[in-house]
Amino acid sequence: MRPYSLECMDGRARCGRFETKHGPFETPQFMPIGTRGSVKGVDVERLREIGTQILLVNTYHLWLRPGPETIRALGGIHGFTAWRGPILSDSGGFQVFSLKNMVRLSDEGVEFRSHLDGSRQFLSPEKSTRIQEELGVDIAMALDECTSPGLTHEEVEESLYLTIRWAKRSLAARQKQSTCLFGITQGGVFRDLRTWAAEELGALDFDGLAVGGLSVGEPKDRMYEVLDYHVQQLPSDKIRYLMGVGTPRDIIEAVHCGVDLFDCVIPTRAGRFGRAYVRGERPFINLKNAEHSTQDGSLDSSCSCLACRNYSRGYISHLFKVGEMLGPQLLTIHNLTHYLELMQRIRQAIRSKEFEAFYQAEKKRWLNVEAEDLSLD
């Protein structure tokens, strides 16, 4: 039985359901990130309360600390984190490449230095698959090489060859059939390479396909261009996951192209830096701005999260001013609630065949946001 069921479409936007050994989740869906086994500042009861359906954890961090043996001793990733619903892990590759501690890349795998103690470590498709299975996640990702923007066509092509070979080896290394495995397409912003990646990876026996290598520094328009042709190149009977994306604006654009699943640090990281995503004319506000310090109203009158049902903007602004940890906690919960409610509104709009109008209305709110400042300081 295939884990993904496509339930309905509106244009290219899709509604569906994905089954895992720890229960189902609805799509389109957003995954909060628990890098080291914890969504920063949010306990699992609050995660449930705000409507989280699936959590993402980072293999790289958990592998190095506390290690898969300790996690197994503490009941596997679900016992360890106390999150009893679906959990997806990345392959660890993205951190190895992005933390710039790589020593040597070969067909066999990638050698790197731990960012913790400088010790030499080795990651291969087989090892990544094994670690993720040891963690006990519901969905594992194949090891890929994520390319940076600015590389030549030839360089990206060579990297994609590697990613495809690694994808096949990841599949061959599976021991637990109950752990779903997703492949990842690369190819940068080159249409022929993305097309080739979709054909090659789409033909393999993955439980889902992810689009990697976007939102890594390329201009936003280029990402939207790729999504416009690439998402529909992926098998329509499998779930489609856009990795590491993005703002609410990016998410509606990607759903419009047929994407089903997202993860991103933006709601949590932005929250820790004082930004709150809101409905209304402007898509977000910054609680560090002095204008909020005497405002008696909540962050968002349409929101009923912990922050909005208890606290004023003025109080939250005070928490940031004096450095109280409750400030980041409250904005993290608020932003995750905003994202998860956005996904719910998206699903509702698709089911009632009103997604196009929803998409246009949401898009309009972002028109006056010149270049969304994500530096967050």
Added chain:
Amino acid sequence: MRPYSLECMDGRARCGRFETKHGPFETPQFMPIGTRGSVKGVDVERLREIGTQILLVNTYHLWLRPGPETIRALGGIHGFTAWRGPILSDSGGFQVFSLKNMVRLSDEGVEFRSHLDGSRQFLSPEKSTRIQEELGVDIAMALDECTSPGLTHEEVEESLYLTIRWAKRSLAARQKQSTCLFGITQGGVFRDLRTWAAEELGALDFDGLAVGGLSVGEPKDRMYEVLDYHVQQLPSDKIRYLMGVGTPRDIIEAVHCGVDLFDCVIPTRAGRFGRAYVRGERPFINLKNAEHSTQDGSLDSSCSCLACRNYSRGYISHLFKVGEMLGPQLLTIHNLTHYLELMQRIRQAIRSKEFEAFYQAEKKRWLNVEAEDLSLD
């Protein structure tokens, strides 16, 4: 009508009830500390859930930032903090004296530099009372001079004269009769001075009496000696509050002498540093110790707080190791739960006339704790 009702006694230990304009609280009681309007890492819904009955805030910090005007604009201290139950504030004096920024002390008041911007500020009994009334707290404290250990009898006596004069001026400065006002005894560890303080302050029209100037660096035995004679010198028809104390061990000792109310940073601060108070043989454990890193059990099997009903010791130990803020959050909630349950068990033991046995049993658990290390690092 007097706000305090003494309901029953067992030996010198007392059970009672205190009425405020934001509802009653039972005694003996412990107040979590929200220095700058927030109990670090704990939202008001969790505070309610763990059984908090009254909150303490610090006048010094809130006066300097965001200031009483902003707090009034945001609905007073209850609207600001979103804590709708009873709130007590200190006078601000302790911070002025302990932050060592004092410029000049006179009969009129105390001049000091703000720790935030170095600006000159002035605090007097009248001003302290006015600020606390502006904040809108339920219980305000009279401004006193808290003496350090190591002063001579003459120095402490002179200081106590000032404290008594200031106490009378604080009472005279009251504008809102609905705000309760407590007096504070000083006198260091000198029996004649404590006795004099109790006589003078006990005769004034305060709604409660606090014991100040203990647990400020003197040997623990000296504090217990003072409590043994001094608490019963205070009027028995008024609530008795021991300021800034202490460990669970200190609390049972003080209740044994007739104290009704406590506040202390220990449960919250110790929690942020990795210490969890538990029942059982040892009174606390340190989650930073390696022994806990693979332990699958909860912090305390008799506890049902957020931390204990979800997470293992191993996981919480991991959170501290990698510096995740959820670690401090969980231990803060656990320790406050431990303290509030301790108070509940104390009240229960007093009501059922079993406090002496309870006291002896609890005291025994602390026998092997050589000198309780409160350096917390």
